[in-house]
Structure formats: structure tokens, C-alpha cells
Amino acid sequence: MxxxxxxxxxxxxxxxxxxxxxxxxxxxxxxxxxxxxxxxxxxxxxxxxxxxxxxxxxxxxxxxxxxxxxxxxxxxxxxxxxxxxxxxxxxxxxxxxxxxxxxxxxxxxxxxxxxxxxxxxVTFEKKEPVTVFEKTEVVKLIGLKVTEAILGEGIIGRMEFTSSEGITPEKLTILTDIPHKTESASFELIYGGVKGLLSFNSNGTVKVSGQLAPRLIYLIEKDLAAITRQLQ
Incomplete structure (x- = not known):
């Protein structure tokens, strides 16, 4: 592990x-x-x-x-x-x-x-890697943190959502029509029966664990060149 x-x-x-x-x-x-x-x-x-x-x-x-x-x-x-x-x-x-x-x-x-x-x-504020999700058999969103959520005049909130069963973004109706920024997102991924955990932070920090870690990093890096071009 x-x-x-x-x-x-x-x-x-x-x-x-x-x-x-x-x-x-x-x-x-x-x-x-x-x-x-x-x-x-x-x-x-x-x-x-x-x-x-x-x-x-x-x-x-x-x-x-x-x-x-x-x-x-x-x-x-x-x-x-x-x-x-x-x-x-x-x-x-x-x-x-x-x-x-x-x-x-x-x-x-x-x-x-x-x-x-x-x-x-390299940061992920405007664009995140996509290949790591396309080349993985099972992708489950298990954690989401949002900041600068404008809840009302002069009210700015910070929210965190977690679920071991997986989060369906479309069902987070609380965020509907509320301007916000995604600070981090955590995923559980499975490929070939092997599980790994992956977390993206908008400041560019990526956290990985599990036996899939080498594969996850390899797939993330396939998109880095495209991400940096968009940041220019």
C-alpha cells in the first residue's frame, strides 16, 4: 500500500x-x-x-x-x-x-x-486533468470543498461535502445558482480491481495513495502541457 x-x-x-x-x-x-x-x-x-x-x-x-x-x-x-x-x-x-x-x-x-x-x-483553478478519469474504470467523487460561496449580501460561505458512497454533483442543489469556487475535490478510483485515492486542490497540490498511485500520476502528467498552455 x-x-x-x-x-x-x-x-x-x-x-x-x-x-x-x-x-x-x-x-x-x-x-x-x-x-x-x-x-x-x-x-x-x-x-x-x-x-x-x-x-x-x-x-x-x-x-x-x-x-x-x-x-x-x-x-x-x-x-x-x-x-x-x-x-x-x-x-x-x-x-x-x-x-x-x-x-x-x-x-x-x-x-x-x-x-x-x-x-x-501549475494550478488547477481553470482546468483539471481529464485523462486520469477517462482511463479509469470506476470514478467516485467522495469529497468536495467550495469557497467564496455568495449566500447573500455580505455573506460568503465555505462548504464541505463528503460521502463514502459517492457524491453526484447534479444532486448538490444547494450550490445551484450560487457563485462559488471549488477549492478541492477527492476521488476514489478503481482500475483492474485495484483501488486508489486522488485529491485535487485548486492551488496545484495533488494527493495520491494506494497501489494505483504511479498510474494516477502518469495519467495526470499526460495533461500538464495542455493545462499550462491554457494558463498562459
């Missing part, structure tokens, strides 16, 4: 004279004498990922036996896993379990590549 994993994608552009981003990354390894660098790791999807590592220190307070407070620096190594994928000539970063460190990763890649490197977050 594959654990719940979060993903985000960034569309990136590279200067034409760059031979390959993978090669640049592999030439900048993380070591004992470096503050940041890269290595390779196995991903949850069954292939090699890049791992960006960087050192940081935090100051923690402690109390000694006399009750006096003193401060001590604690060193740590942080990391972010990501993959570089090429979809129909468009290059993307697929970031696994993204956190606040995304900016550090993008800054490190920009330093490696130099002038001409750009990145843009």
Missing part, C-alpha cells in the same frame, strides 16, 4: 545552450564540506528522483540543573525530493511532499542554470 503523497508541478524554461538539467544537478553533489547539493534517491513511484539537501541551524533553549536557561545551536540537514520530466517538449519539476523549502530548491536550480531559468507553478 502506497502511503499518502503530495505532489506539485512547476513548468520550467531553460536557456537553449543548457545541455541538460540532470547533468548539471549530478555535477553538484551534496557532501561533508558543502552547505547544499544534490543526490539521487528512489521515489515512491518506483524510479530515481533527485534530492536537494541543504544545511541549516536552529537555536533551541534549554534549562540546566540550576534552572537557568541557556541557548544552543542545533545543526540539521533538510531535503526536498523532485523529478525532472519532459512532456511533449515542455519541462516540468515534479516536487514530492512540497513544503516551504520549494523556494530554496528553485533558487538553487536558478544558480546552477544561470540567466534564462524561469519557473511557474
Amino acid at each position: 502506497v502511503m499518502l503523497i503530495r505532489y506539485r508541478w512547476y513548468r520550467i524554461q531553460l536557456p537553449r545552450d543548457i545541455p541538460g538539467l540532470d547533468e548539471l544537478i549530478d555535477n553538484c553533489p551534496f557532501g561533508q564540506d558543502t552547505n547544499q547539493g544534490f543526490t539521487r534517491v528512489n521515489s515512491e513511484l518506483g524510479h530515481l528522483n533527485h534530492r536537494f539537501l541543504w544545511r541549516s541551524t536552529v537555536v533551541v533553549s534549554q534549562v540546566d540543573e540550576s534552572g537557568d536557561t541557556f541557548y544552543q545551536e542545533v545543526a540539521s540537514v533538510n531535503f526536498t525530493d523532485f523529478a525532472i520530466i519532459n512532456i511533449k517538449g515542455t519541462v516540468f519539476l515534479r516536487i514530492e511532499n512540497p513544503g516551504r523549502s520549494i523556494k530554496d530548491l528553485l533558487n538553487a536550480l536558478e544558480s546552477l542554470v544561470g540567466l534564462g531559468f524561469t519557473s511557474k507553478l
